[in-house]
Amino acid sequence: MANVLVWVEHDGSAVKDATLAAVTAAAKLGDVTALVAGSGVDGVAAAAAQIEGVSKVLKADDAALANALAENVAPLITNLMAGYDAFVAAATTTAKNVAPRVAALLNVAQVSEILSVEGPKTFTRPIYAGNAIATVESSDAKLVITVRGTAFAKANATGGSAAVEAVSGAAESGLSSFVGSEIAKSERPELTSAKIIVSGGRALKDAATFESTITPLADKLGAAIGASRAAVDAGYVPNDYQVGQTGKIVAPEVYVAVGISGAIQHLAGMKDSKTIIAINKDEDAPIFQVADIGLVGDLFTLVPELTGKL
Template identity: 45%
Template sequence: MKTLILAEHNGIELNPTVLQSVTAAQFWEAPIEIFVVGSNINAVAQQAASIVGVSRILQIDAEHLAPQLAEDVAELIASIGVEYQVILSTHSSYSRNILPRAAALLDVDVISDALEIHADNTYVRAIYSGNVNATIQSKDAIQILTVHGNNFVAANSNNSQVEIAKIAVQATQYQSRWVSEARFESARPALSSAKVVVSGGGSLGSAAGFDHLLSPLADKLGAALGASRAAIEAGFASSDILVGQSGIVVAPDLYIAVGISGAIQHTHGMKDSKVIVAINQDPDAPIFQVADYWLVGDLFKVVPELTATLQ
């Protein structure tokens, strides 16, 4: 049997987490195929074909698949699912929207955000906001799962190209339809894969305070910006940079938390960072319990001084 990886991409290039998916898939020691869906995605398929350890690329390229609606992609996966022992992807909003649908169509369960793979059908995943690790065994004939990407080393790429099999499909009508998309363009690195992340919380007081205090620091460090739920709900930042259990899970080399108290839901999304620096005026803030370095002080004095020091 074979292993199938659902490839996340933006229509131009693969998401780097696909490389982590390949490493996770190598556990089964079976041929690995990558499933690339979209429109005008030859370049993406070629990138996937250069990943070491992959045996074949399945490319489904059609105009109606440009938005990669979950209904479309899930049905395509389900249509070929019986050919595979394992279907997986790294855990993200993209994969958790698609793979549970595919699992339902195939009448199997889905294992979400697996931290470790212990056997062909045994996994470890976090529960209770990351406070407990549970070992789960699946008896389904087809194992469908998302993996915690940062727990797996990225696979390498080279100049070789494996076979790219192009599959033709017909458009299908669903109750949902694509209307439009408004993209937010940023010169900063993507939050999910950034090496440095600067995140702000509700203590920043306003959207202007969030931007004026954190943006210069992030620019100096070449960092991505993140935010706690308190900052999002207060309207200080957009929801697409939410770090936490219900947002984006990050594990950068350096995570700087500014004015974030440290609710469990937030720390679950950043606790795997290599170095955590917390700046807060409350000496009893829970964030200090997971921080490697911390500073108690007035954010509006400390952060500008830190930024100036980096010049």
């Protein structure tokens, strides 16, 4: 059985949901060890130890790891990989910064955004914006894998009782420095973990119209708010709202697409949603090809009417 090292993504106090999907994928490969790297991460390590399927937790606590700078994290992981056959991380923005560096330092090819584990070194992954699924087999001695979180069930966050072991080896690389972060705070659910998402497209005209049309519906549904790239590029909403190939990959229970035509890049980010509801005045819009429920008509009439009936 292979030994698998999973990178635990966290905010300094809690384990992020995406990591739970990575643990599920890693468990299909072998025995799972979780790596918690950061500064003052005793609480995170304790939480990671409770994840079902994790047999051991490595805790790397060092000031150089405080802000998960990839230039400092990757060498630490690479050194630890001497005792592991595979490194697995969720395909998040941060992990996509770390994993390729680990692969380069190990001189192996990364297997990105896997959808399933077909064998010890065989996986499926999306290509052509998800329009085709490729089966790939690695010939490298060690694996570096990122996992598409929407493709795997999340491991239970409680129920495990792994031992926590401190490890060292972190060092300040001097290649980058943390300047600051501006974290958007919202009462709404986080986009990638929301059960319901209401997304708006370019047809919303401007930021004020987007707000007055989409927000009341999202409030009624207790939903997160998303957007197409066109809406983000037009300045209606911040980048953090973007769903799609170059945004966030989501798979909620219900996805409501308002005024979104359904470009292939957007569909790649949401077509795994359980139920897709599309509202668009163009009955030939590509979004209707993946929608379970379609409403053809003027969104400025239909959306307020729908909101009023909820």
